[in-house]
Amino acid sequence: MSFPMKPSLRKYFIMGSQNCDHNPGDILEAAAKAGITAFQFREKGPSSLNGNAKLELGKELRAICRSYHIPFIVNDDVELVELLDADGIHVGQDDRSAEELRQAFPNKIIGLSVSTTDEVDRSPIDLVDYIGAGPIFSTTTKTDAKAAVGLEWIQTLRAQFPMLPIVGIGGIDTKNAKSVLEAGADGVSFISVITQAEDIAKAVKAI
Ligand SMILES: Cc1ncc(COP(=O)(O)OP(=O)(O)O)c(N)n1
Ligand SMILES: Cc1nc(C(=O)O)sc1CCOP(=O)(O)O
Numbered sequence: 001m002s003f004p005m006k007p008s009l010r011k012y013f014i015m016g017s018q019n020c021d022h023n024p025g026d027i028l029e030a031a032a033k034a035g036i037t038a039f040q041f042r043e044k045g046p047s048s049l050n051g052n053a054k055l056e057l058g059k060e061l062r063a064i065c066r067s068y069h070i071p072f073i074v075n076d077d078v079e080l081v082e083l084l085d086a087d088g089i090h091v092g093q094d095d096r097s098a099e100e101l102r103q104a105f106p107n108k109i110i111g112l113s114v115s116t117t118d119e120v121d122r123s124p125i126d127l128v129d130y131i132g133a134g135p136i137f138s139t140t141t142k143t144d145a146k147a148a149v150g151l152e153w154i155q156t157l158r159a160q161f162p163m164l165p166i167v168g169i170g171g172i173d174t175k176n177a178k179s180v181l182e183a184g185a186d187g188v189s190f191i192s193v194i195t196q197a198e199d200i201a202k203a204v205k206a207i
């Protein structure tokens with residue numbers, strides 16, 4: 001299935017079991033029902049699952065995305081992309097290169113993180129489908145996140161790449177999401193604003 005890139009980035013939810021204090025499938029189902037436009041399976045960091053447990057959770061979350069017709073993107077794990085027939089993969093500067101991924105997956109969505117102009121200069125931007133720009137605001141969800149780069153980073157990227165699909169990430173919540181779009185992003189990606197929400201539907205709609 002193919003997905004239009006910019007609309008898919010509008011409300012891009014990211015999650016792994018390590019982010020959840022109750023069933024991840026129930027959280028994704030509630031978020032999908034409420035209108036998220038893409039999902040990234042990011043099973044990573046302290047207390048995350050490995051091996052078969054990761055695969056089984058991935059299968060469950062993949063099926064939910066299929067039933068809501070939203071792209072299912074895997075973070076980092078190339079093998080899992082194949083095992084789950086994911087719609088795409090998101091990688092950072094220290095992960096598998098976008099060149100290799102484009103060769104392996106000519107028709108899948110490839111997302112790449114960029115946080116500095118040096119990273120942009122080193123990256124094959126023309127080979128990827130979208131870029132993740134962040135952390136826009138400070139975040140405690142990713143333990144090795146860089147210092148916040150601010151909304152100026154979105155403005156800089158948008159000026160350099162007028163047509164490129166861009167999604168902001170890091171510390172995005174119901175109050176500041178609009179400012180990320182106003183700075184020029186096509187969408188926002190977020191974890192804790194949903195996994196820690198008392199009312200997931202209300203939070204997705206507010207974003
Ligand atoms: C949409 C989006 N943007 C950025 C990231 C961060 O990717 P990366 O820098 O590879 O860090 P990890 O997520 O792998 O810890 C992302 N996952 N998604
Ligand atoms: C996975 C991730 N990547 C980031 C980056 O800046 O590249 S920030 C981040 C965590 C985002 O979680 P929250 O929405 O809870 O702040």
Ligand SMILES: [Mg+2]
Nearest residue numbers: 076091092095
């Ligand atoms: Mg990564």
